[in-house]
Amino acid sequence: MRIEIKSEDRMGISQEILSTFTRLALDIQAMEVSSQFIFVHLAKSTISFNKVKQALMNVSGIIHCCKVDLLPSESRERHLRALVNRLPDAIIDIDENARVMALNQASETLLVNHQRHKGVSPLQGEQLKGVQVNTLLDIEIALPLLDNVSSQNIDIAGQSYLAEISPISEQENSSGAVISLKSITSLGRQISIMQTRDEQGIDNIIGRSASILLLKEQTARFAELELPVLINGETGTGKELIARALHNASNRKQAPFLAINCAALPEHLLESELFGYANGAFTGAQKGGKPGLLELAEGGTLFLDEVAEMSPYLQAKLLRFLQDFTFRRLGGSKELQANIRVVSATHQDLLAMISKQKFREDLFYRLNVLNLHSPPLRERAEDIALIARHFVVLASTQMNVKQTTIDENAMKLLCSHRWPGNIRELQNVLFRAVALNEQNNISVQDISVALAQFKQKEVINTVDFKVEDELEDWASAQAKFEEQLISSLYPHYPTTRKLAERLKVSHNKIAMKLRQFHINQ
Known part of the structure; x- marks a missing residue:
């Protein structure tokens, strides 16, 4: 029985209430006191609530007395547990000796599935409390726990998870740590959201020209197909926008869209970013290994920008992956499978590169099952x-x-x-x-x-002067070059003063040259 007692704020009233319970021979299991309120949890007794209430109301200063379902601390704990159980990530609270103290519903389900995956009879509910966490998971816990947050990649029930270990400081009047387990798939979705600023669909491709209308139509049609797509187009034509539109129009739109520029990273870094690496794969490798984009993009789309810049070694490794969508992490021995769609892009002529043996022909046909062209x-x-x-x-x-x-x-x-x-x-x-x-x-x-x-440098580079042109002498060659230079720059520096400043000469000289070459001022 739990009772709420409201009273006047006077000295000694709490003692009189306790004396009342003693006279009735009631066992107090818990009591909470706040301003003008006392909450009491009484053990089971043959004495009815009405009799208890009658005895309490005889105490001077008692305003009211009623039964409640929970004490305030119990109510707060229930709300907190409900909140924690609603979290999608698994959370495990451990003490200073790495024993499980508390866990939410997601972590309990995960631990039970992991034990069944290992073929052992699973511990459940209260049975999990007090058990060393490293006997339940293949996780490395260094004791004593340090203040800094650490993370490692672990395998749970055949799936990859990132375990983040956050020690509880002494200032929080406790000791131990909180372990947060995030699935690689959820991490991929979070990274995808961070990479995407706005919703980017086919309607975000601006244009009414015939080439753009054709591109939109093909993108919508290809989005329904589970096949690799190669996007060709010059630099700056919006190839990544097309790739995102393709993804957002497909059945994979709820899954991650992850992009990587193959020209931005050296070979060894690009390999680890794509395929990930196992624990201890190389000096300085993250403890527990690191998932690559092939794992993080699970269920979604991986966009390989500037794919022509891949080294021959990575081209062969990518080809091997595209054959059956299985791979191994760098330094790992376990065969992993990825359910992803590969979309690639390049501004280079891959057929010309194939003829020069700079790009693998077999990889080209794997990537170029469907083709989109982004017009300049x-x-x-x-x-x-x-x-x-x-x-x-x-x-x-x-x-x-x-x-x-x-x-x-x-x-x-x-x-x-x-x-x-x-x-x-x-x-x-x-x-x-x-x-x-x-x-x-x-x-x-x-x-x-x-x-x-x-475009200052490019403007100067537009001066088209060929040495094989028929020229009479040095003076005529110099005059031809000056005419082309002035003609190219004048539209962008449309006054004698601005053009003189650009070429670092007097404005009188520029004015003379404009008149000489009949360039309108």
């Missing part, structure tokens, strides 16, 4: 205005400035530019133009300055 911006000029307006709105929002517009002449310049850097270059130019603009209207001058700032 110069081949879809009718889409430039749409994309430009999108980036201007995006830039204005991100910079928290008034919405900026693009005037007609500026838009004409954008549409006539060749855009060697494609959509990425267009985005950079427009973000810079918005950042430097003070009138909330982007003019042709703003675009010219932004283009010049981003």
